[in-house]
Amino acid sequence: GAFLGEFEQMVLLAVVRLADAAYGARIRQVIEGRTGRVVTIGALYAALERLERKKLLRSIETGPEPIRGGRTKRVYTLTSVGIRTLGHSQAMMQKMADGLALDSEAGTI
Numbered sequence: 001g002a003f004l005g006e007f008e009q010m011v012l013l014a015v016v017r018l019a020d021a022a023y024g025a026r027i028r029q030v031i032e033g034r035t036g037r038v039v040t041i042g043a044l045y046a047a048l049e050r051l052e053r054k055k056l057l058r059s060i061e062t063g064p065e066p067i068r069g070g071r072t073k074r075v076y077t078l079t080s081v082g083i084r085t086l087g088h089s090q091a092m093m094q095k096m097a098d099g100l101a102l103d104s105e106a107g108t109i
Helices: 006-021 024-035 041-053 080-097
Strands: 057-061 074-078
Touching: 006 024, 006 041, 006 074, 006 080, 024 041, 041 057, 074 080
Parallel strands: none
Antiparallel strands: 057 074
8 A cells, every 4th residue: 555654644634634624724724733833835735736646635626705705715535545545554653653662751762
């Protein structure tokens, strides 16, 4: 199976977490809120495009918001391939960590 980088996993997990509300700004908010990591909108959209090219995500453009000057949004969902790939990637990371006792505060193994 395909392997995902850390940021790609974060993006896919944020999309899953947001369900029908997974659009750029919200995905960014979830990643930043849950990880404390600053995410530039350019890096996010580059990852979204890459994940879509890999057929792990699909997107649709919504109609404009029902307010004056409302904007359209591109909403993302995982494909079945994306779900399998994310699960595989997480399982591989867990296998790598199994049996290790990491003390992140002390910086020891």
